[in-house]
Amino acid sequence: MHADFRIGLGSLLAIACAISSVQAFYIPGWSIRTYLEDQAIPxxxxxxxxxxxxxxxxxxxxxxxxxxxxxxxxxxxxxxxxxxxxxxxxxxxxxxxxxxxxxxxxxxxxxxxxxxxxxxxxxxxxxxxxxxxxxxxxxxxxxxxxxxxxxxxxxxxxxxxxxxxxxxxxxxxxxxxxxxxxxxxxxxxxxxxxxxxxxxxxxxxxxxxxxxxxxxxxxxxxxxxxxxxxxxxxxxxxxxxxxxSTSLAAQYPHSSYLPQxxxxxxxxxxxxxxxxxxxxxxxxxxxxxxxxxxxFNNQEEGNSIHWLAIANSLIICGLLSAVVVMIIHRTVFVDSKGRIRDGSLEDGKIRMKRVKSRTGLRSPRSVEKGSLLEQKGDADDMDASSDEDAIEDITGWKLLHADVFRPPIYAGFLAPLIGSGMQLVFMATSLLLLSCVGILNPSFRGGFVSVGMGLFIFAGIFSGYFSARVYKTFGGLNWRKNTLMTALLFPGLLFTTIFILNLFVWAQASSTALPFGTLVGLLFLWLFIQLPLVYLGSWYGFDNSQPYEHPTKTSSIPRQIPEQQWYTKSIHSVLLAGLVPFAVIFIELLFVFRSLWQDKSGYYYVFGFLTVVSIVNIVTVVEVTIVATYIQLCAENYHWWWQSIFIGGGSAFWVFIYCVWFYFIKLNIQGFVSGMLFFSYSLLACSVYGLLTGTVGFLTAYAFVRRIYGAIKAD
Structure with missing residues (x-):
């Protein structure tokens, strides 16, 4: 699971020009209907x-x-x-x-x-x-x-x-x-x-x-x-x-109150x-x-703003790319010059093995045979110098090589979340691709949601596979329990939230309320189609796949974590790191929100721009996660598993704050039920987005940690 982050701005700009030029309206000849003269039109x-x-x-x-x-x-x-x-x-x-x-x-x-x-x-x-x-x-x-x-x-x-x-x-x-x-x-x-x-x-x-x-x-x-x-x-x-008034007075002759x-x-x-x-x-x-x-002709003036959003995204991504290249160069080619063998840290004790001292004396292995006194003196000098060098080399993130792959707390919840996140990644990627080629377009009424639901159900097999394999890597044995958690935890949260909100909409006799038959159908899709697919993927991932191998061994005694600086603490690092991806997408978010909340017809059409911004956003999440994980490891904090998810999904918090701003500044929504629906669905959407990008952050951090600790492992 190695990652290559050498993405040039020129390449991204070329992708932007190519994708944004796609006409996501129709595939020519798709569902065309002709009428003859005098033919009835419904x-x-x-x-x-x-x-x-x-x-x-x-x-x-x-x-x-x-x-x-x-x-x-x-x-x-x-x-x-x-x-x-x-x-x-x-x-x-x-x-x-x-x-x-x-x-x-x-x-x-x-x-x-x-x-x-x-x-x-x-x-x-x-x-x-x-x-x-x-x-x-x-x-x-x-x-x-x-x-x-x-x-x-x-x-x-x-x-x-x-x-x-x-x-x-x-x-x-x-x-x-x-x-x-x-x-x-x-x-x-x-x-x-x-x-x-x-x-x-x-x-x-x-x-x-x-x-x-x-x-x-x-x-x-x-x-x-x-x-x-x-x-x-x-x-x-x-x-x-x-x-x-006469009729009212006649009906209520002895009452001081007259109804409306x-x-x-x-x-x-x-x-x-x-x-x-x-x-x-x-x-x-x-x-x-x-x-x-x-x-969409009235939205042509927004094209310049779309290009501004892409330029803004590329600039931020380019700056982060430079930082990531420096980090990878330092960890792989500079910091890892002094390699550490497996077992060099046993029960918290460092075993020194440098062979050349600062004084330029040769190592004991290369000293020629001479008097025992000379050999003994040279060896003592070089041992002292060698110990000093080793202590100086094995610092910062390299001190954690015996703890960095220690299974995290609540690993039983982490694996199902990663599985559901991979399910969302597959669904979102497929939807963007289908939209860019024109299959999902305004003429396919309701197609975006229908196809998205179908992809989400089908991706249950990927959810089960990745969840089971991560669970097996953490040393889990009860894979059936993990399968049920994967199939029920996140989808159950979605279904329960929609059902509760639906009760309020039912009370308003609105067509926005889902019919009872539709709810039963969704429940059927969830329990009788997605659940077996998750089970199938989990069975294959647990019984027919090996756990992910780690380049270093884990010691029996956990290392004590020193006091952390304010910027490495969980809440601060998540909020700071989440600002960067949010800065990449906030301009395009305005167009998405207008389509969803102001224009109830929901005809968002610039999927080319959205795809480019989404790609740059994912690259930015990858780079931010690498930087934040490296800083955390340098602070000798090996609890990066959950932190990587929170770092990757940190921008979801700022997106929700943006939703609140949009509600009070841009919208004129009135009534308790309408406001509750807005904030509930916004929170649900931000949770989905946060889990998706959090999964990307986890995979990135895992690949990065394996890469740098694999680089310092002795040949």
Whole structure:
């Protein structure tokens, strides 16, 4: 397990340029769908979400929208649930077919949908969602309905996924807030000729789906329910039912307390008519394989910041590389000149073996035969000088060669954590590679989470193998107990946390809550698929693999550790070392957090930049761990096993602090449950990240320690 850290800045920059140029949107020809003229196009409704809340709600669960009629549209009855993958369910999607009729190339000036009568509770719910800035997500040909924007100079057009449920303004008379619901939607579907033979046969592909919502009052509609003027300015439909004080007083004649208007059911309702318009427009400037770029054009100005993040990462990594090269040069080529044989430290006693003194006298082995008195005197002088040299050479980290591989405390917990960390390393590496080549892209809705879950389950075999082998190296015998701990400790923590949080979300009737069937499915994957894989890997790692060999033997009596300086103490060294990897990734973290917490659609797309920063981050963790471990060993502290994990994962602490800063400065999240979800999931994500980088730190420290103590071992 030797490590080579000679990585040039030029090589890293070349990798950065190559990976960042990858278009992680589509693989050309992947799941393309063509439509013929007049062919029905299904429109699916999904959910509503807001950047002020972590709670999402399914469209048909809203009490103020048209209920599905059950009629067939594009071959499917309305209200039918669409099959979802695990990632879609986990992200709160609830996709269902709708009653909207769309046919390729057929414009519709106006089509009436329904009139929904909303009671006071429904009106109150609508007002609250509008107040919180909720937007709707509808889907056509796997494209989310988008709000279209144009830059000030009108040179660029871009999309923002989703469109508002309604809007809020203030009465010019009373200055009180008023809420208007968007009850007319204009769909603009942009298409172009399909590539290849499909296009020659008249096939068309959809390259854009724009939604323009509008609020139109009942009085501005004709007898069929359609607006009298679809494109003109009209008064909006205020979502409001006037209070009925007389009714309240009649129901509570002898009470000084009158309940809120929304808490009673007096039969009052508000009629909300819904209608829509459809327009098809040809768009030759957008290729089907690049249609998702419209959702990211507004982020082009962030490319310069991405490059700044890479430059910052490379500079920090380059400086650390120079320090690591100096350390390796000193330990391998300078400090190790005086070699130590196995057994030279027995029960704390140093056995001297230098053969040349400072005075230049020859060793006893090379002294020519002479008088016994001369030989005896020369030998005495050289022995004294030799002892002085040996004591001078065997100092610092070399004094620990009989203790450095002593098994750590709580080794029974260390091995399962290393196994789970290797599981995360495999999953994260595979996800980044699949994202860079374009397999995981925005068109694969929920694919990142679904594939990640599958990789995590499959990597259970690696988790069991590495856990068992480390456990065997520590001298463990009960490998089945270690297997159960590996399979249950970290995955159990994840499942338990998600289950407890899910109880709070269930109470809010949010689609973010996982259905009971999904929880049972996750439990099945964990206990009946991952557990056997962990068992298989553990069996092979324990019975068919040898423990890792150490270059030096461990003495029977532990060496006393001297008093440590403040910078070598656990908490201080972890915090200081964690700052360096955090400085590498904090710029890119801003984009990731914006995608996860502000843009609930979750369309993060610059996986090329993310991959480069991740590689540099891992290299930085490796280098920081080497430096910190070397300093610790020089301070004659051989408890490096757990310390290496904490050093490698130290940046997770600063990432969580960054989450707290982002919550209070950048987000407008409101409500106890939303705040609890943010901090809980942030802490869980930081724990996963910390275990991943901590495992990298452990492997690095182990390889480094074996390397330097193998270098001082006598031939």
């Amino acid at each position: 429109l699916q409704v999904n959910k509503v979400y807001s950047d002020k809340s972590q709670l999402q709600y399914a469209h048909y669960d809203l009490p103020f929208v048209c209920a599905p009629s059950g009629k067939k549209h594009a071959g499917y009855p309305s209200g039918k649930s669409v099959s979802l993958n695990l990632g879609e369910v986990l992200r709160g999607d609830r996709i269902m077919t709708s009653d909207y009729d769309l046919a390729m190339g057929q414009d519709q000036e106006c089509q009436f949908l329904c009139t929904h009568r909303a009671d006071r509770k429904a009106v109150s719910r609508a007002r609250q969602l509008i107040e919180d800035g909720y937007v709707s997500e509808w889907i056509v040909d796997n494209l989310p309905g988008a709000t279209s924007f144009v830059t000030v100079d009108k040179s660029h057009k871009y999309y923002a996924a989703g469109f508002k449920v309604g809007y809020k303004d203030f009465s010019p008379v009373t200055n009180k807030p008023r809420y208007f619901i968007n009850n007319h939607h204009t769909f603009v579907i942009r298409w172009r000729k399909a590539p290849g033979r499909s296009g020659q046969r008249g096939g068309k592909v959809i390259v854009g789906f724009e939604v323009y919502p509008k609020s139109i009052e009942v009085g501005h509609r004709n007898s069929e329910g359609c607006p009298q003027d679809v494109h003109g300015d009209t008064d909006g439909l205020e979502i409001y039912i006037a209070p009925n 208007e929304n808490d009673i059911d007096d039969g009052a309702t508000l009629a909300i008519p819904y209608s829509y318009s459809v327009y098809f427009r040809e768009e030759e400037r957008v290729e089907w394989s690049h249609r998702w770029e419209m959702y």
